[in-house]
Amino acid sequence: GxxxxxxPRYKVAKRGQDVALRCDPISGHVSLFWYQxxxxxxxxxLTYFQNExxxxxxxxxxxxxxxxxxxxxxxxxxxxxxxxxxxxxxxCASSNRDRPFYEQYFGPGxxxxxx
Amino acid sequence: AxxxxxxxxxxxxxxxxxxxxxxxxxxxxxxxxFWYVQYPNQGLQLLLKYTSAATLVKGINGFEAxxxxxxxSFHLTKPSAHMSDAAEYFCAVTIKRDSSYKLIFGSGTRLLxxx
Numbered sequence: 001g002x003x004x005x006x007x008p009r010y011k012v013a014k015r016g017q018d019v020a021l022r023c024d025p026i027s028g029h030v031s032l033f034w035y036q037x038x039x040x041x042x043x044x045x046l047t048y049f050q051n052e053x054x055x056x057x058x059x060x061x062x063x064x065x066x067x068x069x070x071x072x073x074x075x076x077x078x079x080x081x082x083x084x085x086x087x088x089x090x091x092c093a094s095s096n097r098d099r100p101f102y103e104q105y106f107g108p109g110x111x112x113x114x115x
Numbered sequence: 116a117x118x119x120x121x122x123x124x125x126x127x128x129x130x131x132x133x134x135x136x137x138x139x140x141x142x143x144x145x146x147x148x149f150w151y152v153q154y155p156n157q158g159l160q161l162l163l164k165y166t167s168a169a170t171l172v173k174g175i176n177g178f179e180a181x182x183x184x185x186x187x188s189f190h191l192t193k194p195s196a197h198m199s200d201a202a203e204y205f206c207a208v209t210i211k212r213d214s215s216y217k218l219i220f221g222s223g224t225r226l227l228x229x230x
Binding site (some may be wrong): 001004033035040041042043044045048050055059091093098099101103104105106107108109 | 131147149151156158159160161164166205207209211212214215216217218219220221222223
């Protein structure tokens with residue numbers, strides 16, 4: 001079946017603009033994660049959903065970052081008033097169980113460049 | 116706090132040579148450990164995972180890793196490197212808190228394979 005998809009793959013935003021990044025997880029996957037990957041670094045956790053419930057948003061760097069998953073499938077990560085330090089690849093992952101030893105399947109990411 | 120450390124940001128080997136990528140973890144509880152591979156402009160793909168069933172874990176593409184509690188290590192190896200193995204490799208550990216869990220990644224090791 002299809003894997004995790006993300007759109008857009010590339011986004012260029014001017015500083016101060018709002019952006020919305022979309023994630024389509026694998027169908028039926030309960031858990032959904034967002035990670036931020038800066039250039040040359042490992043991914044860093046942003047937020048976690050179990051179905052439509054956002055159970056952990058401890059990694060969101062500021063109140064400009066907001067994520068939602070209203071129907072327990074597609075998720076959107078929104079960044080308001082983008083800043084240059086927001087430039088990174090944003091990765092979405094999903095898992096078919098809410099257990100920590102199950103594999104997370106990653107999408108190809110959205111590369112955000114803030115100019 | 117649980118974390119992973121990857122020694123060596125870059126490793127270069129000749130085609131056909133042994134691949135050894137190092138990962139040490141810090142965890143107060145039995146950890147769930149993962150190795151992921153990332154090819155350019157792609158998401159992360161799971162190579163293998165340790166979930167306490169066996170200390171020697173075999174993964175895809177001929178990779179394996181051995182969990183050594185006494186050394187707090189989970190090094191990734193492959194007997195013979197292939198040109199297609201050139202990529203970025205990430206070691207990760209799962210952190211669970213309340214009803215949430217997330218992956219904590221190392222900073223990554225870029226593997227270069229020389230012809």
